[in-house]
Amino acid sequence: QVQLVESGGGLVQPGGSLRLSCVASGINFRFATMNWYRQAPGKQREWVAGVGALGNTDYADSVKGRFTISKDNAKNTVYLQMASLKPEDTALYYCNYGPASWGQGTQVTVSS
Numbered sequence: 666q667v668q669l670v671e672s673g674g675g676l677v678q679p680g681g682s683l684r685l686s687c688v689a690s691g692i693n694f695r696f697a698t699m700n701w702y703r704q705a706p707g708k709q710r711e712w713v714a715g716v717g718a719l720g721n722t723d724y725a726d727s728v729k730g731r732f733t734i735s736k737d738n739a740k741n742t743v744y745l746q747m748a749s750l751k752p753e754d755t756a757l758y759y760c761n762y763g764p765a766s767w768g769q770g771t772q773v774t775v776s777s
Contacts, residue, residue, distance in 0.1 A: 667691040667766040674758060674771030677750055681775070685745040687760030687768055694736075699743040701734060703756035703773075710759070714745060728754075750775045 673685040685701070696718045704710040714724045714734040722734050733746040743760060752775045760768040 667762060669760040669762060669766060669768035671758065671760050671768040671771040674773045676774045676776065678777050679751060679775055681750050682746070682748045683750065683773060685747070685758055685760075685771055685773070687743045687745075689741045689743070689760070689762060692762055692766075694741040695738045697762055699734075699736060700761040701743075701745045702759045702761055703754075704759070704770075705753075705756040708756075713758070716743060747773070752776060 668690045669687055671685060671687045673683060675683060677683050698715060698717045700715040701713040702710050703713050712725055713728055714722065714732055716722050716734045716736050720736065724732060731747065731749045735744045755773060755775050757770040757772050759770045
């Protein structure tokens with residue numbers, strides 16, 4: 666059974682930084698492509714970033730240059746380092762594996 670557990674969300678001022686973590690179990694993490702998505706109130710869930718088995722990464726245009734996704738295979742953990750945060754980054758952030766495996770989400774609020 667796949668389990669994804671996110672942590673690291675919180676309230677941060679504009680321009681600040683946060684690091685989200687997602688611990689995965691029940692998958693062959695070393696060979697997994699992992700993604701981060703987010704959903705703001707009243708909006709559809711959107712893809713934010715992904716990291717492949719070889720460490721290759723990709724980002725949504727809205728976060729490129731500000732967010733960094735990475736994997737630690739020894740810890741079965743995927744990270745999302747977020748910098749230069751903006752109010753429009755406020756959302757519930759979800760870890761994802763495959764078409765149907767999601768974490769419970771961690772809230773990120775960017776506000777002064």
